[in-house]
Amino acid sequence: MRAFTENLGRRVVGGVEEFGYGAELLVESLFWLGAGAFRQQPVHLHAIAAEMMRIGVLAIPVVTILAFANGVMMALQGIYTLRDFGAESQVIPGLAMSITREFGALIVGIVVAGRSGSAIAARIGAMQMSQEVDALRVLGVNPVRHLVAPILAAMLVMVPTLTVLADLMALTGGGILSSLQMHMSLAAYANMILANMDVFDVMQGLIKSGVFAVLITLVSCINGFSTTGGSEGLGLRTTRSVVLCIAAIVVADMIFTFFLSR
Amino acid sequence: MSAMSANAVTAADPGSAPQAVIQVENLVTYYDERRILDDVSLEVAAGEIRVIMGGSGSGKSTLLRHLLGLNRPASGSIRLFGQDLSRLSGQALFELRRKMGVSFQSGALFNSMTVGENVQFPLREHTQLDENTIRIMSRMKLEVVNLAGYENLLPAQLSGGMVKRAALARAIVMDPKLxxxxxxxxxxxxxVSAELDELILRLRESMNITIVVVTHELESALSIADKITVLDRGRILMTGSVDEVKSSTNSRVNALINRIPENESVDVDDYLRRLTRVD
Known part of the structure; x- marks a missing residue:
């Protein structure tokens, strides 16, 4: 019992410490992004561009395929479920709202967490183990400015951009399936989507995607910087990073949906 | 080589006592409950080559991390160039580190960059020099460490000795004082080890910098040091010239210098008790 309490206490303290460290990383990254140039220590644009390439551009194929397939599946399930009530046409408003508000951002969040969250944790973790992070410090270069700030900037641009792409691809997938199943033209489908969609629906997805971008950056960087214990430790931190990123995304999504849908 | 070393001390010390670049006073540090450094005090004068020697687990790497400001001490103070590290803000510490260069044990070159980019990195971060000047300066430093022509290779393509020399080129590219x-x-x-020792001596000659070397390699220590500080179990056993250390009567120093293994007497009962203990 005592061991259990001690272990629980240690984990709670560890969790609070990580939360505080995450807040520190966020504030420091935002500081360097905003004030770095004025202090002759800018966050380099080429570093941000390289991260945007890795996080965003290279994720376009997988996001396109997953979002398209998800749109098709949602349309299929909707049509078959609503057919019993003679309300098949109601699948279109359902697609318009659920994809833009929810699934576009969620698909992108999970894909980026899996692809980039693990890669970032592994890259920073390997740098930590080979003393490259220490080398940055002793060379007078702030590791947060050099490593975290470019990732945060790239995430904040690319995750919402990918979300817009995912929305479009999912709606296209749903549209093709709906037009085939309900014998309607794609133009009519597009008109119905636009008629049932609000700017706020799209904004809701984009706000969530911005939050996911911050969560993925912080969770993966915290795990990278905390890496100890050789290759086994690196593997554990990489896995932990992906699991925590996805858990954080789903929980944050639930909380935001609760407040934004009221 | 020793003659070269002795000359350099004389050159750095023309009559008056040279100002201390590093001052460590009563440094104490812990790892969890374990005391790693216990009341460590030392001073390193400008232009001196100080070797910090000790066996594995003696605390020398921990001492180095404290000197670099990477760890915070539990108590005591560390002054570099007269500035107390524990009183410096994060940014001031980064500024101070620009006067320092470090060659890590593993080299710690950035694996994603070429050798040339590694050496150019501090210049790009801290100066407004144009690309051409940066390239010329990095080539000059690579020439100093005999790595001219290797600037386009990645660290993974270098041998161990070349990695250390490339790391040294990066460490000296900003012309550090320490x-x-x-x-x-x-x-x-x-x-290769002897070549590197020669290079360290040559660097001090040409750049007149203060050098601190943490090592357990006896031969290397004896050939480059002006003074040697011997650490054992987190405490300083002695600080002195090469000859003073060699002629020390301290049994622990003798054991280290003459590579005599430690033969601790084992209490059989205590040994069995430790083996069968239930945590």
């Missing part, structure tokens, strides 16, 4: 080496000879064959 240079740290962590185990410069570790993992190198005797010839």
């Amino acid at each position: 240079l740290f080496f962590d185990e410069p000879s570790a993992g190198l064959d005797p010839v």
